[in-house]
Amino acid sequence: SAPRRTGLMENSYPPEGWAVVEAGMYRAAAISKNHVLFLKSRGIRTVVNVSLTPVDRPSLVKALAQAQIQVLQPCELEAEHRSLVSEEVAKEALEVILRPDLFPLLITSATGNDEWEQ
DSSP: OOOOOOSTTTTOOOOTTOEEEETTEEEOSOOOGGGHHHHHHTTOOEEEEOSSSOOOOHHHHHHHHHTTOEEEOTTGGGTTTOSSOOHHHHHHHHHHHTOGGGOSEEEEOTTSSOGGGO
């Protein structure tokens, strides 16, 4: 029989597109509650959602809160426009991403695709 896994990593796996951008900064496609244990095991403190679609699924929001991972959504203010992300929102997103007190952080998109170029 197969060995049984126990501990933090049980039922824990990275989101699609998981990669290191630089020390303490990661990127991935959309995340779900099934990824939260993996994120916590990597020390992620902040998820920065760069999608116009908010991270708002109750099960995911609850799991992130329980893991003490904050979610920042700098593009949320532009959601009603559903067009190109404004220069101001892009600037705000970069300022958030460059704050060392938020590291380690994950840059993700709630939709799992790149809306910056639509």
